[in-house]
Amino acid sequence: MNHDDFTSQAAADFLDRFGRAADGVWSAPGRVNLIGEHTDYNEGFVLPFAIDRRTWAAVGLRDDNTARVTSTFSEDEVEVELAQVSPEILDGWSAYPLGIAWALGENGIDLAGQAGFDVHISSDVPVGAGLSSSAAIECAVAIALDERWQLELDRPTLARVGQLAENKAVGAPTGIMDQSASLLGRRDSAVFLDCRSLRSEIVDLGFQAAGLEIVIIDTKVSHAHATGGYAARRASCEAGAAALGVESLRDVGVADLDRAREVMDDETFRRVRHIVTENARVLATVRALRESGPLAIGEILDASHVSMRDDFEISVPELDLAVVAARAAGAIGARMTGGGFGGAAIALTPSHLVAEVTSQVAAAFAEAGYRAPEIFTVTPSDGAKREL
Template sequence: MTTSTPLGTAVRADFERTFSHQPIGIWSAPGRVNLIGEHTDYNDGFVFPFAINRRTVIALGERDDRLVRVSSSFSDGVVEISLDDLSPENLHGWSAYPLGVAWALGQFGANLARVTGFEIYIDSDVPVGAGLSSSAAIESAVAVALNDVWGLDLDRRTLAKVGQLAENRAVGAPTGIMDQSASLLGQADAGVFLDCRSLESEVIPLGFDEAGLELLIIDTKVSHSHATGGYASRRASCEAGAAALGTESLRDVSVADLDRAAELLDDETFRRVRHVVTENQRVLDTVRTLREQGPTAIGALLYASHESMRDDFEISVAELDLAVETALSVGAIGARMTGGGFGGAAIALTPHALIPAVETAVIAAFAAAGFGIPDLFVVRAADGAMRNE
């Protein structure tokens, strides 16, 4: 349990103003940035995200009836529903994230007939739509809170499955388990190397501080949504490719198999498959390189990931490409788009002394191209979801 934060103080006050009584506790969970491993998670592959020092904070109060009430700093009013009516078809809009977690906990053993209702107020400084998983931060904060309050004693890996189920069924976004795993398992100055098939994870020191490196987020402000067609169509292509290759998932396809894949698949499906197969290898290579050579040696792998997403998976946009190329031209060690694609943010691993120059150059490049003003900020690897007070 950590001391109160300014965001925690604000969410407590907002809870009291909204619900006219004090919460029983404050919980929080971080967003995440994916250092490398994009669109590999739902293909049973490898990912390497880390939790960031931007968090969603929730205040929770108990009720003595069956009613659930949720409100937030980013919406008007209070959404109400009975625990008896919790089901994916009854959940809509932003409230599907927290309410979907309550429903999903019931699918993982919580007896919703025996618990009482609750009230939650949500606040966050995780940017929405930037590819930093503001959604998983909400899901993970609610999951750890209800796990505590309802006395469920579920472990962190199970809570990650709860969050994924909520996002898949209640929200309708066909995402993998990476985001929730990073938010729940993260540690300071470390990444979470996750095998999305076995759900085995290992915390890998990043060493950014010692190397004098910062991870700069370049939020293009181009909005995206996982529940829309682009993400779903890429997932469908991956499933079609795996089926044509006679395998359960692309996790079982190696780089050496790509020549055979090129003969069997149409061009578009092949390029989708090639991205996932080579990206899995890049995750393994990045973890190995961090261990053997340190963070200054991973830049080429980051940029190769971006090229693959741009050319093979075709999920980049002009703003992301410009952010990446500009950051590299000014001295970033490596850069890539991050997140589901079609907008959102790029990351640039940059020597501390060059951060101001990269920021200035990116803003100027966006202005010259007629793009909107991007939001730029540095993130650090942070601890995962927790009870704060």
């Protein structure tokens, strides 16, 4: 289905589930992180872009204080009283939309005084692929409630609301990158985000003019940010910052790495080295895009993957194979994207070689005995908006 079809279907499904018309339909995109992995919660730099895979939220206010949520990916209908919503009572997929209501309450909104709502969620953002299907849900619901409750919060504030919901209601210790990309994205552009100041700039990607596309290779190896690997990496980063006596690894430069090696164990050092060099790679990518164009960033993407594989140790064999096979087939650069331990790789690929990259990666997976990946292209797109 195209996006208009999804919008119409979301409205129809809302009518079917709740027996009345929705007040409107809002949508928010998933995201691809071009570069800057695990730097966000270290107050560093990231360069994500919104994609043309979205989540739709059909929403209607109620005349009581009840919130009901349904979705296309579950038969369950979850119902809570807004005044009583808290992370302790939230579980499963419904923690994403209901967590937004709770996080708005934490942001000073009196939930007991707000109208309840019904919301129906549908999505074509792949789950578990590292494309931030979770932030797409959060941001679609956030802009819907902001409008219907007449809160008039700005997009950076809504991004912080989404991050709080993800951290506390869902229990995933992620940074603010995903929500920022979903809310701030623009067509054929990336969001250059300073995660310390939360200042953002739109950076022209120029993929279309250069004849390039982003190929997504979803390995079908699912990951879960709320489980141990992600939390352990974050703890290592905090330990590294403490050992160096700095507030966060944002305050550590490449020139500081020799000293870092002396004051921490090897594993913590390698975690720190990834963050420090990844911040440098984000800045180098932004500079290359502005001065030379997207054909100049391939080697930087490659170096990012090596760092995630060897220093941060968040890749898996399927992701490594996807990167190697895509590069061999003609991609100018490739890396895993997202939190790691599964999910997707991205390959910056000349348009005329997309079919070859797709074929060669699929063949490599088959030869290795891996599950067949899902391979598709994404287009840098606009952020969250009202659709209907």
